Amino acid sequence: MRFQLRRFFLIGLLPMLCSCQxxxxxxxxxxxxSTSAITRTxxxxxxxxxxxxRPASSSASTPVALFFYGGSWRYGSRSEYAFVGKALAATGILTMVVDYRTAPQPAFPGFExxxxxxxxxxxxHASEFGGDVQRLFLVGHSAGAHIVALLATDAHYLAADGLKPRDLAGVVGIAGxxxxxPLTDPKIIEVFGAESEWPVSQPVNxxxxxxxxxxxxxxQGDRIVWPRNSEALEKKLRAAGIAVNYLRYPSLGHFRILAGFRYPRLAPTLRDTAAFINxxxxxAASKSRQ
Structure with missing residues (x-):
């Protein structure tokens, strides 16, 4: 009974995320x-x-996940997403919750x-904390999912750091x-600049x-980022021969899918993310099979 009350309380809070963060x-x-985070610059x-x-125990093959939060590319802080870091670490994944610069200073593509x-x-540095750098994954929700998807599709961002998309073991995009x-919201237009530059912001391209x-x-109940976004990316990836799994959650909205990291009975987000990563x-193993 107490869980049910908590569940209904949280569901009632989810639509108010933007105004009551x-x-x-x-x-x-x-x-x-309490799980202490190790902060690094x-x-x-x-x-x-x-x-x-850090997970309670690690091995030579402990996967590493970098989590990028959402917030319309304008808001957010890594401290708010401690629940994601703790949840993924509890499944055996070394997890890093990442801050990045938000718009309008800088606008796109600074956060990429x-x-x-x-x-x-x-x-x-992941190996210093018990992680396997050959098992490095990107995870993002909403705007964070856009960031990681573009990083893994437009190769020039990683190339600036001497890397390429295939140096990543995988990507998890959540409600991205x-x-x-076209862009219509003035605040989002401020993020992505002149209309002539909009196409380079789209991972599907x-x-x-x-x-x-x-x-x-x-x-499938998301009315903030429509599911057609994931449908379009899945179609492009599949046509290019890339392994992709698109899981549709009936009736779930944009914030309840995120809350699934903290309360798994609200959504299977943690289960499915951890299963994919683990x-x-x-x-190196993937290349040897090609």
């Missing part, structure tokens, strides 16, 4: 056993940091450059916008067969 994230982060010139959540730098840092033109495996999760082979 402190309430939502307070609910998501409340009542968890990954881009000293921009004072950008990430928080590292930040994300690429975070990947470079993780490749260089991947094919969202860069799928060419050099991508890592993808897992796409989307609630079952996907590392980069």
């Amino acid at each position: 402190s309430i939502f994230f307070g609910a998501m982060n409340a009542g968890r056993a 990954y881009a000293p010139d921009r004072d950008l940091k990430l928080d590292i959540y 450059a930040d994300a690429a730098d975070a990947v470079r840092w993780a490749r260089d 916008p991947y094919d969202f033109l 860069f799928v060419d067969g050099d991508e890592p495996p993808f897992l796409l999760l989307h609630g 079952s996907t082979p590392g980069v």
Whole structure:
């Protein structure tokens, strides 16, 4: 009975995320056993940091996940997403929750450059915390899902850090916008600039067969980022011969799918994300099978 009351309470909070973020994230982060994050600076010139959540035990093949949060590319803080880091770490995944610069300073593509730098840092340092750099995954929700999808499809961002999309073991996109033109919201237009530049912001425009495996999760009740975004990216990836699994969650909305990391009975987000990461082979193993 107590769980049911909590469940209904949280569901009632979810639609108010944009206006009552402190309430939502307070609910998501409340009542968890204390798990200390290790904070590191990954881009000293921009004072950008990430928080590292270590699993209780690790091995030579412990996977690593970099999580990028949403917030319309304008809002968010890594501390708000401690519940994601703790949840993934509890499944045996070394997890890094990453801050990045938000618009309007800088606008697109500044946050993509930040994300690429975070990947470079993780490749260089994950082994110090017990992670296998050959099993490096990107995970993102909403705008964060856009960031990781574009990073894994438009190769020039990672190339600036001496990497390529196939250096990633996989990508998990949760309720992400991947094919969202034309832009109509003035605040989103401010993020992506002149209309002539909009096409280079769309992950679907860069799928060419050099991508890592993808897992796409989307609630069919999402009216903030429409499911057609995941449908379009799945179609492009499949046509290019890329391994992709698109899981449709009936009736789920944009924020309840995120809340599934904290309360698995609300959504299977944690289960499906962890299953994909823990079952996907590392980069070296994948190459040896080709």
